[in-house]
Amino acid sequence: MDSLSTQLKRDADLIDVQISAELDHRIAASLAALTPERPPEPVAQQRPAIFWWASALTGVAAALVVIAVFNSQFKPENENVPLIASSVPEAASLGIRTPTIDWKAESAMLTQPLRRELEDLQADLKKAEEKVKQDIGL
Amino acid sequence: MSNERQLIEAAKAGSATAFADLVRSYSVRLLRFLLTRCSSYADAEDALQDTLIAAYRYLYSYDPRWRFSTWLYRIAIRNAQKIRSENVVEFDDICDETSDPLLHCIAASETTNLWVTARRVLNDDVFAATWLRYTEDMSISDISKALDRSDSWTKVNLLRARKALDVEMNRGKEGNEAYG
Numbered sequence: 001m002d003s004l005s006t007q008l009k010r011d012a013d014l015i016d017v018q019i020s021a022e023l024d025h026r027i028a029a030s031l032a033a034l035t036p037e038r039p040p041e042p043v044a045q046q047r048p049a050i051f052w053w054a055s056a057l058t059g060v061a062a063a064l065v066v067i068a069v070f071n072s073q074f075k076p077e078n079e080n081v082p083l084i085a086s087s088v089p090e091a092a093s094l095g096i097r098t099p100t101i102d103w104k105a106e107s108a109m110l111t112q113p114l115r116r117e118l119e120d121l122q123a124d125l126k127k128a129e130e131k132v133k134q135d136i137g138l
Numbered sequence: 139m140s141n142e143r144q145l146i147e148a149a150k151a152g153s154a155t156a157f158a159d160l161v162r163s164y165s166v167r168l169l170r171f172l173l174t175r176c177s178s179y180a181d182a183e184d185a186l187q188d189t190l191i192a193a194y195r196y197l198y199s200y201d202p203r204w205r206f207s208t209w210l211y212r213i214a215i216r217n218a219q220k221i222r223s224e225n226v227v228e229f230d231d232i233c234d235e236t237s238d239p240l241l242h243c244i245a246a247s248e249t250t251n252l253w254v255t256a257r258r259v260l261n262d263d264v265f266a267a268t269w270l271r272y273t274e275d276m277s278i279s280d281i282s283k284a285l286d287r288s289d290s291w292t293k294v295n296l297l298r299a300r301k302a303l304d305v306e307m308n309r310g311k312e313g314n315e316a317y318g
Contacts, residue, residue: 004303008272011252016243017169023183027165030191031154039198 142206150197157194164207165190168214171269174257175218179239185221189214208280215266215284255306260299267292268299 148156168189172182192213193200200209244251256265263285270276270284282292 004300004307005272007252007307008256008268008303011244012170012269012273014244014251015170015173015240015253017166017173019165019169020183023187027187027190028154028158030187031157031194034154034191034194036150036152036197037195 143202146197146200146202146206149194154194157190157197160206161190161193161210164210167207167274168210171211171266171273172214172218173239173243174253174265174269175215175262176221176239179242181221182218182239185214185217188217188221192217204283205276205280207274208276208284211266211270211274212284212286252303252307256299256303259302259306263287264295264299267296268303271296 142160145156145160149160165186169182169186172185172189173179176182176185189210193210200206240251240254240257244254253269256268260268266285267281267287270281276284278289278292278296281287281296282289285292
């Protein structure tokens with residue numbers, strides 16, 4: 001131990017203090033009147049992960065049971081009737097005879113090559129454009 | 139130490155007598171320490187009483203991994219701070235020899251007490267760290283726990299305190315002041 005440590009230790013011992021009888025009595029009386037506190041009740045532990053798995057599985061099982069019960073109780077009144085009926089009654093089922101249309105049409109015959117047709121159409125379009133310009137005074 | 143454990147267990151169970159036996163050896167040392175931090179002898183006594191009451195009341199929270207003295211000193215330091223803040227007395231106000239309880243308690247000594255110098259040149263926490271190191275032989279980690287500081291803080295400040303006290307001690311010797 002070096003000189004500083006020795007000196008500090010010795011000087012601390014030189015501080016002259018005493019626990020007086022009055023202080024001792026005061027402390028003893030305070031302690032006697034006191035009850036040590038108990039540690040606070042532990043907070044309820046968090047539920048283990050398996051609890052949540054069990055809850056989830058129970059929920060899924062319950063949902064499956066409900067679906068199964070619902071399906072087993074539901075029976076269509078007449079199984080021959082289709083579940084989705086057409087909103088428009090078929091003509092045959094109503095006994096209505098559908099008139100047939102006598103189409104009189106001939107298939108178009110191309111007399112000129114398609115290129116000529118295109119040129120004629122473009123010329124017509126140009127004439128029409130010029131006529132419109134004249135009409136509006138341009 | 140095993141006796142101390144038994145006393146702690148008995149005190150935890152509610153035996154005030156066991157607690158009184160447990161703290162008997164600490165009381166004088168605590169009062170000495172509190173005297174260096176309080177503005178009057180009565181305040182130091184009050185701080186000691188409050189410390190022991192708080193220790194008994196909250197003994198359940200004592201962690202046996204700590205030294206019991208570390209835990210007691212931690213409570214004592216807080217109580218001394220509380221009493222000082224209530225009284226709002228600065229050390230400057232108590233530095234005359236008539237009112238300083240520390241000076242009063244070493245008046246019989248013929249030498250200049252190094253702890254008086256330490257209190258003058260060190261701040262409160264460094265003073266406490268020095269006290270715990272050199273009078274209680276506490277380890278760095280115990281001092282850090284008692285002061286709620288890091289180990290590195292304690293190491294650095296103990297070294298600085300030591301240097302400062304060395305300088306003061308040598309100055310005292312040169313100036314023919316008797317340091318022991």
